[in-house]
Amino acid sequence: MNRQRGRPAPGSGVSRDEILDAALALLDEGGGQGLTMRALGRRLGVTAMSFYRHVGDHTGLLRALSDRVYATVLEQPAGEQDALAEMRGLLTRYHHAVASHPQLTLAIFATPEAFASVTRHITDRLTALLASVTDQPLLWRDILVDHAHGAGLAQGQTMTAQYQQALDCLLARLAAK
Template identity: 60%
Template sequence: MNKPRGRPVRGDGMTRGQILDAALLLLEEGQGLSMRALATRLNVTPMSLYHHVSDHAGLLRAISDRVYAAVLAADAADEDPATRIRTLLVRYHGAVKDYPQLTLAIFAQPAAFAGTTRDITDRLIALLGMLTKEAVLWLEILVDHAHGNALAFHALRDHPQQAASMQSRYLEALDQLLARLA
C-alpha cells in the first residue's frame, strides 16, 4: 500500500508542530530518531518531512529551539551577572533533566548545535565575560556540570528522594562554583 505524499492516511494535513511533538516523543521513548522512524510514527512518507525541516540536524535544532526556549526567557538585566548566570543554568539544567535524550542527540550530531542552544551559550559567555577573562573555560565547567548532573537524573527517575537530593547537591555545587567565580 502506498502512502499519500505528505498526508496522513486520514487525509489531514501535517503541521510542523505535530512533527516536532512526534520527534520529541520518539527521542524520549528511546526509540531513536530517524526521518524514517518519524515518518512511520506520523504515517507519512519520509520525504514529506523535508517540507517542514531541512534535514535531521534541522529537526534536532527545531526541537531544541522549542524545548530550550524557556531557558532564554527574559532575565532581570538589573541583577548581577552571577545571579543571571545561575538563573540560566538552573533553567538549562531543568530542560536537560526533562529531555535527556534530546541533549544526547545534539551531542551526537554537532550540526544540531545552533539556534537556541547557541544563543544560550553566547549569553552565558557574555555574562561570564563580565566576571572573568576565562569565560570559555568557566562556560565549559558550568555547562559540563549541568549536563552531568541533569543526565544522571534519568537513572533516578524511579527514586524521588535520591533525585531530590541530587537536585539539591547540584544547586549547592553551582552556588559554590559561582561564589568562586565572583
C-alpha cells in the same frame, strides 16, 4: 501498508508542531537511535518525505527540537539582576531542559551540526556574563556548561537540589576571584 501516490489532499498533512511533538516523544522513548525519519513517519502515519518541507533533514529536525526545548532558557525574569544571579538562573533553566530531555542533548552531541541557534545564544549570553566577572570566561563557561550537562544527563530531574547546591558553590568560587 499501502499508501496512495502523489501529494496528500489539502489539510491532510502534518504540522510542524505535530512533527516536533512526535519526534521529541520518540527521542525520549528510544534515544537517538529511535528517532529516524521513517520511525517518525510511522508514528504520524505519513511518509518520511512529508517532513522535509517542515524541518529539512534529520539534522534540521534536531535543530528544530533543540530550539524548541531550549527556548525557555533565555527567558529572564523581570527586574534587574547582577551577573551572578543571571548566570544562576540561566544555568538552572538549562539544567532543567537537559534533565527533561537528556536524549536530545545526547543526540546533539552525536550530531554537532545540529547545535542550534538557541543553544548558541545561550552559550554567547553565558560567555558575556562571565566576561563581566572573570578574566577567564571561556574556561568558566566550559566548567559550568559541562557541569549542567553532566548533572542533567546523570541525574535527570531527581537531584535538582544537589545541582543547585553545587552550582552555588561554583558561582561563589567565581565571585571570590
